[in-house]
Amino acid sequence: MKHHHIAYVVLSAGLMAPAALADTASEIAARSATFEAAFNSGDAAGVAAHYTEDAVILAPDTDRIDGREAIAGLWQAFIDAGVVDLDLVTTEIEAMGETANEIGAYTLKAPDGNGGMVEAAGKYIVIWRRGADDQWYLDWDIWNSNP
Amino acid sequence: MKHHHIAYVVLSAGLMAPAALADTASEIAARSATFEAAFNSGDAAGVAAHYTEDAVILAPDTDRIDGREAIAGLWQAFIDAGVVDLDLVTTEIEAMGETANEIGAYTLKAPDGNGGMVEAAGKYIVIWRRGADDQWYLDWDIWNSNP
Numbered sequence: 001m002k003h004h005h006i007a008y009v010v011l012s013a014g015l016m017a018p019a020a021l022a023d024t025a026s027e028i029a030a031r032s033a034t035f036e037a038a039f040n041s042g043d044a045a046g047v048a049a050h051y052t053e054d055a056v057i058l059a060p061d062t063d064r065i066d067g068r069e070a071i072a073g074l075w076q077a078f079i080d081a082g083v084v085d086l087d088l089v090t091t092e093i094e095a096m097g098e099t100a101n102e103i104g105a106y107t108l109k110a111p112d113g114n115g116g117m118v119e120a121a122g123k124y125i126v127i128w129r130r131g132a133d134d135q136w137y138l139d140w141d142i143w144n145s146n147p
Numbered sequence: 148m149k150h151h152h153i154a155y156v157v158l159s160a161g162l163m164a165p166a167a168l169a170d171t172a173s174e175i176a177a178r179s180a181t182f183e184a185a186f187n188s189g190d191a192a193g194v195a196a197h198y199t200e201d202a203v204i205l206a207p208d209t210d211r212i213d214g215r216e217a218i219a220g221l222w223q224a225f226i227d228a229g230v231v232d233l234d235l236v237t238t239e240i241e242a243m244g245e246t247a248n249e250i251g252a253y254t255l256k257a258p259d260g261n262g263g264m265v266e267a268a269g270k271y272i273v274i275w276r277r278g279a280d281d282q283w284y285l286d287w288d289i290w291n292s293n294p
Contacts, residue, residue: 056239056250058250058270058271058272060207060291061291061292061293062294063293063294064270096243099241099243099248101246101248103203103287123211124205124289125205125272125274127241140250140272142271142272142290143289144206144207144289144290144291145207145208146208146210147208147209147210
């Protein structure tokens with residue numbers, strides 16, 4: 001697993017105590033690290049388990065995807081395509097209590113079609129939701145590519 | 148101005164009353180309508196005025212854009228490129244009190260390079276923030292294309 005870089009800015013929201021905001025940020029950092037680890041070990045179901053049951057993914061050049069089963073299929077397609085070394089970097093976290101909004105940046109490597117690998121980079125917004133088990137799950141996930 | 152279609156789902160959040168959630172949804176619908184109207188009349192500054200001063204846009208194949216002035220520049224570039232008939236359709240609104248999360252879909256028309264126009268469609272997530280003037284502003288805005 002790659003080192004998970006965190007350079008987050010915690011924004012205040014309502015009456016939340018600063019300690020609670022920092023807790024949310026570190027909890028979500030831990031979840032992002034296991035998300036990365038699942039993807040980088042080729043475990044699409046493990047990635048999908050980080051999403052709520054009725055999560056939504058808005059992926060580029062792809063129709064809207066609803067639900068954990070379809071989400072596992074999307075991540076399996078990336079794994080099957082040879083995508084590796086996914087790295088997620090949180091840049092902002094806004095904690096809202098039972099939800100949290102994140103801006104982040106990603107890099108990954110994908111086959112270049114000539115036997116080599118090319119690095120791709122982009123940015124994302126994730127709306128996280130705290131589950132009944134007190135764990136954080138991706139609820140809405142959208143990204144696009146850098147130039 | 149095109150008719151602004153609204154088919155939103157209001158999700159409960161914390162202790163907000165249902166009436167407050169519906170108010171947020173209708174206030175944001177009104178803001179989206181004036182956003183569309185500004186764009187479709189070629190008024191990039193008018194579009195940018197719908198964003199917070201330090202808003203973030205994550206646009207496809209574009210570096211992250213910060214702040215209302217740079218945001219006006221992005222929308223001016225779309226106007227200069229001949230993009231017209233922007234239509235925004237809210238599909239989900241989640242009201243969090245002073246912020247609100249929206250999933251939506253857009254269509255627009257752009258020059259096809261042969262003297263005609265081609266329709267493009269995509270999807271977006273916007274994090275809205277209520278300003279000191281009690282008005283809603285786009286704070287984070289990200290989108291990508293459909294297939």
